[in-house]
Amino acid sequence: MSSLTMRPCGDFRTSYKQDNTIFETRTIRNFAIIAIALLCAAPYLVDAYYLTLFIQISYLGIAALGLNILVGYTGQISLGHGAFFGFGAFASAWMNVSFGIPVVFCIPLAGFLTMGVGMVFGLPASRIKGLYLAIATLAAQFILEDFFARADWFSGGSAGSSADPISLFGFAFDTDESFFYVALFALVFMYIWGCNLMRSREGRAFIAVRDHYLSAEIMGIKLNKYRLLSFGVSSFYAGIGGALYAHYLGYVSAEGFTLFMSIQFLAMIIIGGLGSVKGTLMGVVFMVFLPEVLESGVGLMKMTEWGNIPMVVDGLAYIKEMAIGLVIILFLIFEPEGMAHRWAQIKNYWKFYPFSY
């Protein structure tokens, strides 16, 4: 994982173990631990509203990491990620309600179930690539959406289905404050899972398939297996994210998991940085906070004398939507490699200051 060739003075590595850490330096690791510790205290410090935002970041972030493993690391494409997310949500609620499986087990089981479904829809990937594959995965989106609307036994049809909150040893995580810890744990767990995946055998195989599939095959990598597996792992993540979403809201309806959601996931990972675990999280944070920031911007505008012009006030909602689009376009033009790349550049700038390299 660590790719920095420049390391701070005094940070020597004397064993292969030290050379193969998730975080590039000890300082970064310590910062991450401090950040997580601070987050643990967050429910006592910040407004519940921010907790909901964080929970949103958590379940979207988990699903987006899955998509990044598929798109960024393995070089496939999927336009059905939103549907897989939805499938995980319904599957978890369904297993809980129909079979009485405790929610704690339902969430990973939903992940595995979604993995199976994702692999079925990923089958074309062993044959087709690029735009053609995008269209083939679009089929997954529409078939699953239709399935949610019609399969009453599974999703409750148009009425939707209700999902119980997560409970562990009799304690129900049904408030924002308590669910926050579930979300934090899931996020950290799944991101460590992702980091470890990428620094072990399968992760390298994924990147090898992306970078040069012919020589990957010569190196003993089964192409079809890994193309399919990347669909599986990505759907697994989507399923876990979806299940968390379901048990957080307590209610799942079929309307939410549209193509728009799939595109949003793609936008997150492109903005954050394809092929970067850390970038995925950045992209998700960006996409979750952007509407909030623009919202408050709109609020500020209303307070100024612009707020007296009726046309502006009426149009503010649209301006917000357009601004989101504009920001994404600007990002793609000026930082096509994503926020992770920009972050690395900023870091290098400070590290080498006042020299440019």
Place this chain on the structure above:
Amino acid sequence: MTSSILNIEQISLAFGGVKALTDVSFSVKKGSVFSIIGPNGAGKTSMLNCISGRYQPNSGSITFDGKNVTNLRPNDRADLGMGRTFQNLALFGHMSVLDNIMVGRHHLLKNNWLTGPLYWASGAQKEELEHRRKVEEVIDFLEISHIRKSIAGTLSYGLRKRVELARAMALNPKLILLDEPMAGMNLEEKEDMARYILDLNEEFGITVVMIEHDMGVVMDISHEVMVLDFGKKLICGLPEEVMADPYVKRAYLGLEESEEVSAEQQTTLEEVS
């Protein structure tokens, strides 16, 4: 008498009307350096692609280490111990050199998508580190330790060739196929590469099949040389024998005008007789 590790029998390969290979047969002795030479378009790379599994020959059979591998997928051949490098660099450009070489250990590693992420608990870490040690041996051997953390796509041509060789060596191969390992290198790099090929052959006992255009190198380091032309085997034998062949002499070594004429006459004479 050493036994042969690779047996090619009557291989034919055609792309539509173009016959890339016609009834080529040869065998490579275990532990030898075997070179394939021939003009451009002679079918050398097609031959290598048949051996490594990129192409399925239309007829004929390939036996590797006592196993018929004619219809095996390339990745299964890697499991059996066949490594190769490519003529046009085929590294994983966005990976570090180290990871590139670690990919070579793929078929020897056992952790999967469930045990790999449970890094510390499942023993994946231990396994990774063990194989890292093996990879470092290869890195030391090929003297690329200074670039092990560099991104493969940013390296110079000569170094990339060397990393490719390292990746193939990391497979623990019994047979290594090299497609023009010295193309586009300067003299110094060529000498280094020749040394590595000899060393890996002698120290590790890896059989080498290579395609190379530099006749000096080919004649110096190979135990056996085969000449292909228009998809047919012209001659196969010791370097001296091949060198003595008038056709090869004319095509590769370049003769004086007068000699060339006489060489031509000699060939016609041979054909007549």
